[in-house]
Amino acid sequence: MKTKTEPPPATLEPATMPVAKIFGVGSAGVALLETVNREEFAGAGFVAVNTDATSLAGSTVALKIHLETKLLRGLGTGGDPERGRAIAEEQFATLKTACDGADVIFIVAGLGGGAGSGITPVLARAAKQTGALVLAFVTLPFACEGNRRQQQAQQSLDQLKSIADGVICLPCQKTFKLIDENTSVLDTFRITGKLLLEGVRGVWQLLTRPGLIQIHFDDLCALLRNRHSESAFAAVEASGPARSREVVEKLINHPLLDEGRVLAESDAVLVSVMGGKDLTMAEVGRVMEQINRHCERAQIIMGAVVDEAMKTLLSVTVIAAKQNGPAPAVELLAAAGPDSEEPTAARGPGRATTRCAPAGPALSPEQREQILARHGGGRGRKVVARMRQAQLPLAIISKGRFDKSEPTIHKGEDLDIPTYIRRGVALN
Amino acid sequence: MFDDSSIIVGLEIGTSKVCAVLGERSADGALNIIGLGQSRSRGVRKGEIADPTQAEEDIRNAIVEAEQMADVEIRNVYLGVTGGHIRGFNNRGVHPVVSADREISEDDVQDVIKNAKAINLPTENNVVHAIRQHFFVDGQDGVTNPVGMLGSRLEVDVHVVHGHTNRLQNAIRVVKGLQLEVDEIVFNGLASSLALLTSEQKELGALVIDIGGGTTDYVVYAGGVIRHTGVLAVGGDHISNDLAYGLKVPLSRAEKLKLEHGSALMDEKIRGQTVTITNELGLPLKSINVEHLQRIMSLRLEEVFQLVAQDLEQAGLYNYLRAGVFLCGGCARVPQIAGLAEQVLQMPVSLGQTNSISGLKSALDQPEFVTAIGLVKFGAFKTRKREGKPSLAQEIKGTLRRFLQRS
Numbered sequence A: 001m002k003t004k005t006e007p008p009p010a011t012l013e014p015a016t017m018p019v020a021k022i023f024g025v026g027s028a029g030v031a032l033l034e035t036v037n038r039e040e041f042a043g044a045g046f047v048a049v050n051t052d053a054t055s056l057a058g059s060t061v062a063l064k065i066h067l068e069t070k071l072l073r074g075l076g077t078g079g080d081p082e083r084g085r086a087i088a089e090e091q092f093a094t095l096k097t098a099c100d101g102a103d104v105i106f107i108v109a110g111l112g113g114g115a116g117s118g119i120t121p122v123l124a125r126a127a128k129q130t131g132a133l134v135l136a137f138v139t140l141p142f143a144c145e146g147n148r149r150q151q152q153a154q155q156s157l158d159q160l161k162s163i164a165d166g167v168i169c170l171p172c173q174k175t176f177k178l179i180d181e182n183t184s185v186l187d188t189f190r191i192t193g194k195l196l197l198e199g200v201r202g203v204w205q206l207l208t209r210p211g212l213i214q215i216h217f218d219d220l221c222a223l224l225r226n227r228h229s230e231s232a233f234a235a236v237e238a239s240g241p242a243r244s245r246e247v248v249e250k251l252i253n254h255p256l257l258d259e260g261r262v263l264a265e266s267d268a269v270l271v272s273v274m275g276g277k278d279l280t281m282a283e284v285g286r287v288m289e290q291i292n293r294h295c296e297r298a299q300i301i302m303g304a305v306v307d308e309a310m311k312t313l314l315s316v317t318v319i320a321a322k323q324n325g326p327a328p329a330v331e332l333l334a335a336a337g338p339d340s341e342e343p344t345a346a347r348g349p350g351r352a353t354t355r356c357a358p359a360g361p362a363l364s365p366e367q368r369e370q371i372l373a374r375h376g377g378g379r380g381r382k383v384v385a386r387m388r389q390a391q392l393p394l395a396i397i398s399k400g401r402f403d404k405s406e407p408t409i410h411k412g413e414d415l416d417i418p419t420y421i422r423r424g425v426a427l428n
Numbered sequence B: 001m002f003d004d005s006s007i008i009v010g011l012e013i014g015t016s017k018v019c020a021v022l023g024e025r026s027a028d029g030a031l032n033i034i035g036l037g038q039s040r041s042r043g044v045r046k047g048e049i050a051d052p053t054q055a056e057e058d059i060r061n062a063i064v065e066a067e068q069m070a071d072v073e074i075r076n077v078y079l080g081v082t083g084g085h086i087r088g089f090n091n092r093g094v095h096p097v098v099s100a101d102r103e104i105s106e107d108d109v110q111d112v113i114k115n116a117k118a119i120n121l122p123t124e125n126n127v128v129h130a131i132r133q134h135f136f137v138d139g140q141d142g143v144t145n146p147v148g149m150l151g152s153r154l155e156v157d158v159h160v161v162h163g164h165t166n167r168l169q170n171a172i173r174v175v176k177g178l179q180l181e182v183d184e185i186v187f188n189g190l191a192s193s194l195a196l197l198t199s200e201q202k203e204l205g206a207l208v209i210d211i212g213g214g215t216t217d218y219v220v221y222a223g224g225v226i227r228h229t230g231v232l233a234v235g236g237d238h239i240s241n242d243l244a245y246g247l248k249v250p251l252s253r254a255e256k257l258k259l260e261h262g263s264a265l266m267d268e269k270i271r272g273q274t275v276t277i278t279n280e281l282g283l284p285l286k287s288i289n290v291e292h293l294q295r296i297m298s299l300r301l302e303e304v305f306q307l308v309a310q311d312l313e314q315a316g317l318y319n320y321l322r323a324g325v326f327l328c329g330g331c332a333r334v335p336q337i338a339g340l341a342e343q344v345l346q347m348p349v350s351l352g353q354t355n356s357i358s359g360l361k362s363a364l365d366q367p368e369f370v371t372a373i374g375l376v377k378f379g380a381f382k383t384r385k386r387e388g389k390p391s392l393a394q395e396i397k398g399t400l401r402r403f404l405q406r407s
Helices: A026-035 A053-057 A081-090 A092-099 A114-129 A147-163 A172-177 A185-208 A217-224 A243-252 A261-265 A281-294 A329-340 A349-359 A361-394 B052-070 B106-117 B165-176 B188-196 B199-204 B236-247 B251-261 B290-315 B337-345 B367-387 B393-406
Strands: A020-025 A045-050 A063-066 A104-110 A133-140 A166-171 A211-213 A229-238 A268-275 A299-306 A314-321 B007-013 B017-025 B031-040 B076-081 B087-096 B125-137 B140-143 B153-164 B181-187 B206-211 B216-222 B225-232 B274-278 B284-289 B324-328 B349-351
Touching: A020 A026, A020 A092, A020 A114, A020 A185, A026 A045, A026 A053, A026 A104, A026 A114, A026 A185, A045 A053, A045 A092, A045 A114, A053 A063, A063 A092, A081 A092, A081 A114, A081 A147, A092 A114, A104 A114, A104 A185, A114 A133, A114 A147, A133 A147, A133 A172, A133 A185, A147 A166, A166 A172, A166 A185, A166 A314, A172 A185, A185 A217, A185 A229, A185 A268, A185 A299, A185 A314, A217 A268, A217 A299, A229 A243, A243 A281, A243 A314, A243 B290, A261 A281, A261 A314, A268 A281, A281 A299, A281 A314, B007 B052, B007 B165, B007 B188, B007 B367, B017 B052, B017 B367, B031 B052, B031 B367, B052 B165, B076 B165, B076 B188, B076 B367, B087 B106, B087 B225, B106 B125, B106 B153, B125 B165, B125 B181, B125 B225, B153 B165, B153 B225, B165 B181, B181 B188, B181 B367, B188 B206, B188 B216, B188 B225, B188 B324, B188 B367, B199 B206, B206 B290, B216 B290, B225 B290, B236 B251, B236 B290, B251 B274, B251 B290, B284 B290, B290 B337, B324 B337, B324 B367, B337 B349
Parallel strands: A020 A045, A020 A104, A045 A063, A104 A133, A133 A166, A166 A229, A268 A299, B007 B076, B076 B181, B206 B324, B324 B349
Antiparallel strands: A211 A299, A229 A314, A268 A314, B007 B017, B017 B031, B087 B153, B125 B140, B125 B153, B206 B216, B216 B225, B274 B284
């Protein structure tokens, strides 16, 4: 109840807030941390981890961990993830202490290089062993960066998926859909970085801002913990009188959600609606109704947040998790059910930790095996899913009586095709 | 028996029906509907003629029926046009007032209107309407009649509705083929709004959405003038087509299902309910899930309203509609459509009723006839303007003569 009597802009007391740490790993991760607006993440600890001294020297982050052995002679990993991993294993204890005391650990990294791909999985394991919820936000390299980096990134991603609770992966290649021909290289990287950080920020805001409908740390845990899945996320904004409609439209057309296909496939979706003081319940309702329609299979956790700084802007952040292996669906529901109906219980970090802890320590050797086992299986399944999706556009939709008349094209959409098909609403 | 000049005929060649309405203007200017003829339309798709031969036959049937009902011979018609090619936009004309005393004269007004109507259109396009909005005198807004005012710069906004010349001519040609004269072509949406709105509603700001068989025409009034028009080539035909596709039934059956079980909003009670369709012998053919039927319909109609809403937002007119939204056209018969429109548009929505027309009132106050009645009303406005008060050509000639002699 305390939160309700407080004026909205004030953040929650640290005691009721989960403790978060944000790790930037590798050159990309460290650089990304630099661009983070620290004020937005008040209360979070920042840690930069890298093997390259120059990259760390340029960082303003308070805690820097320089992973160094004689082996490297002060140079980086040379793009070899094995070296990255070797060093990280060596300094495992250091990493673990750095993770201590946090409830949520965000890992931001660019996969594909030596440090990013090598250290990230080890760091995730270290974090996991401290009992924290581990969320990794990683980028995959551009296609033009070459096959080897792609493979390294993919390998690292697979490992990460089996260790971290949630992996949000942004293939850089997909950002091409967001930029035009003339965007400079610098801008491109900035956009990718921004997108990734938006994801971090989205989750962060979910957890910290006082909400009309609050998403609690437990809800997030319930959604992501031990799901080991690859998630997609998208954050969109709109303003104006029809912002709720616009927001949904942008969301459905978001390249990172594959034109809404990801939503249809996902089985757990977390939605955060954020607006200024004028955010109405009706708007939230409208947005949710549309999203619900697109992911009928999914378990949806929603939150609505009021932030005065948003003014007339309405922003929606969606994190969609796909099932990736045998997730205990029943257990998950049981965990989520009572929690979401428990509005006032104070959630100290202690409680959250005990609640979420048991997944941790002893697992690492098994997980190693899992990695190996998953390697083939996971991929195979993915291919199957893609094939099924790919068939959709191939189906010829007869336009019936309008077959021979001039098509009604409105903003690139053929309105003669039944609306329910264009919107992907399934009958049955 | 009737004086020919006082008979006004509105002819609408719609996608689902052809409709001719006969109106008679009495001596005091009131409009009285005296005849109505309609016929199923077979040669029209999306509001435009696709088969001239069939269309001609349907038009003839409708005209003959109206003639028989009113016992007059129809020679001239006001023809309603629509189609996806029709667009509306606002254009401003500017004219400097050059006279020494800076008084705005009648000539200045004519000039500025002429300037406003000089529009760069693609060569294949033709202006259907150029409707005057407000004048601006030295930037001062909302002047309705600037003659006699002082100013140095006179501006006027006109709303221009234009369309593809050949496609407009198609309809005119078919009508002319029946030995009928086309007095004027009128955009269907404009006609509907004339039939539905009172001047008070036009002043407050209103949106008229006419969802017909093949097209959805919409017109926005604000401050007493037309501010926006638009056409979406989506209508009731699309609903039937969606149903035929989604429920896997023939088109004619889909049409019937739409009329019998259709609804714009999904009915909670209907969940899981099915109806069995039978063939002509009464044997069951197939069972149809009513929930699916209504969902398909609801989505299509929702989309139509969303597209209209988007267009209005772009035009920045959303906040001007204080009188609300009025629906007409055949699709206004769909149950709960006003509720759906209210949900999407977030403002009061009602089914439009034709007012200020006497005659076959109860028979005519149907959403399908709104356009045709509007056409008659349009005609009445035009003839009143043309003829002036005495309504006799000779009197005009007399006044002209007098005018010439004086100058």
